[in-house]
Amino acid sequence: MSRTPQDSPGLTVVHDAAELVVGPDEGTSVVVLEDAAFAALDGEVVAVGPTDEVLAEYPVADADTAIDATGKTVLPGFVDPHTHALFAGDRSDEFVAKLRGATYEEILADGGGILRTVDAVREASDEELAANLTGHLDAMLAHGTTTVEVKTGYGLDTETELRMLSAIDAAGSDHPVDVVPTFMGAHAVPRGMDAEAYTESVVSDQLPAVAEQGVAEFCDVFCERGVFTAEQSRRILEAGRDHGLTPKIHADEFAAIGGTDVAAAVGAASADHLLHTDDEGRDVLVEAGVTPVMLPGTAFGLGADYADARAFLDAGHEVALATDFNPNCFARSMSFVATLASVGMRMTPHEAIRGVTSAAAGALDLDDGTGTLRAGSPADAVVLDVPTASHLSYRFDTNPVSTVLKSGVVARE
Numbered sequence: 001m002s003r004t005p006q007d008s009p010g011l012t013v014v015h016d017a018a019e020l021v022v023g024p025d026e027g028t029s030v031v032v033l034e035d036a037a038f039a040a041l042d043g044e045v046v047a048v049g050p051t052d053e054v055l056a057e058y059p060v061a062d063a064d065t066a067i068d069a070t071g072k073t074v075l076p077g078f079v080d081p082h083t084h085a086l087f088a089g090d091r092s093d094e095f096v097a098k099l100r101g102a103t104y105e106e107i108l109a110d111g112g113g114i115l116r117t118v119d120a121v122r123e124a125s126d127e128e129l130a131a132n133l134t135g136h137l138d139a140m141l142a143h144g145t146t147t148v149e150v151k152t153g154y155g156l157d158t159e160t161e162l163r164m165l166s167a168i169d170a171a172g173s174d175h176p177v178d179v180v181p182t183f184m185g186a187h188a189v190p191r192g193m194d195a196e197a198y199t200e201s202v203v204s205d206q207l208p209a210v211a212e213q214g215v216a217e218f219c220d221v222f223c224e225r226g227v228f229t230a231e232q233s234r235r236i237l238e239a240g241r242d243h244g245l246t247p248k249i250h251a252d253e254f255a256a257i258g259g260t261d262v263a264a265a266v267g268a269a270s271a272d273h274l275l276h277t278d279d280e281g282r283d284v285l286v287e288a289g290v291t292p293v294m295l296p297g298t299a300f301g302l303g304a305d306y307a308d309a310r311a312f313l314d315a316g317h318e319v320a321l322a323t324d325f326n327p328n329c330f331a332r333s334m335s336f337v338a339t340l341a342s343v344g345m346r347m348t349p350h351e352a353i354r355g356v357t358s359a360a361a362g363a364l365d366l367d368d369g370t371g372t373l374r375a376g377s378p379a380d381a382v383v384l385d386v387p388t389a390s391h392l393s394y395r396f397d398t399n400p401v402s403t404v405l406k407s408g409v410v411a412r413e
């Protein structure tokens, strides 16, 4: 991930917060301070604690940026670790078709769904692709996201997959939100090809070109009934790993066909969706240290049953949350995801906050303190116009974000 450089931010102080979330506790929740503040120097947190103690060392009078958070709540900036935010075209007609009874898998098998977005992306110019993503990054930032993963997978040929990665790189390096690029050539099987031949071309043609281009950090596969088998997924992720890309996997969204075993075997950073993961699949992930990423917006949009987050949490394992923003799940707000995680998966608001901050950073292998507000962390923070952290899940009407700080600089207010 390339951090977009900010002009020397100097001293940033956020003070008098009614509540401030520092980071994970020893269980599956978060540490919350009351009447708290943090200070940052040149974009890095240097002090967190009671307001009077922080201000004694870092007075407001000395600050280049000071935010009075009286009556408000301060959280680490949200990390969205699973999106397909770069696309073109419109699939709102499929939303209507699904309301009438068509299923996601039927639409894809008929050449719609992902394959229609592929048509639109292949026709779009480089500038249009980057501009589309920039617009979505603006909306994400306004909702408190300061780091986001963005996948390719609407090209399905070497040229367009590389164009997508260039657009992700261009939009990301020009925007306050940090963007983590993932290559997902194995997102669907293009029309007129079979999965086996396409798997071979991902491994032999696309991956070497992607590695040579040098933008992508992760490699992801849609391991699913009717898409890529467990064996094909494993081959692609191992080849990606050989090219220096960390594996991720879409597993158990519609059927459990072995994606969790593949995740463990290849040492994936995360396994995502998990709507049909059973106890055995869960144990396999936990044993292998693969972060489970749950996408309640997708279940909500599809009218499907939610993933079993409680099974992980009650066994003492954290759960990461993401929007899965894509034309089939038009959700860019992590606060809405937190609400769905609480209402749909019975995650406490504090567990959901961990899910959208430090656990999400773990799903992206970020170990620089992203997703926490501790000494040494990047000063990425969200000020919410709400009296307690629990209001993140509790409210679902308007955007609760009043100010977003990225690397100590006000990026949005």
Ligand code: NIG
Pocket (backbone or CB within 6 Å): 084, 113, 114, 117, 222, 250, 253, 298, 324, 326, 327, 328, 329
């Ligand atoms: O994670 N399931 C596969 N990929 C996306 C959907 C992409 C699309 O429908 O355009 C997902 O939900």
Ligand code: FE
Pocket (backbone or CB within 6 Å): 082, 083, 084, 250, 324
């Ligand atoms: Fe996805």
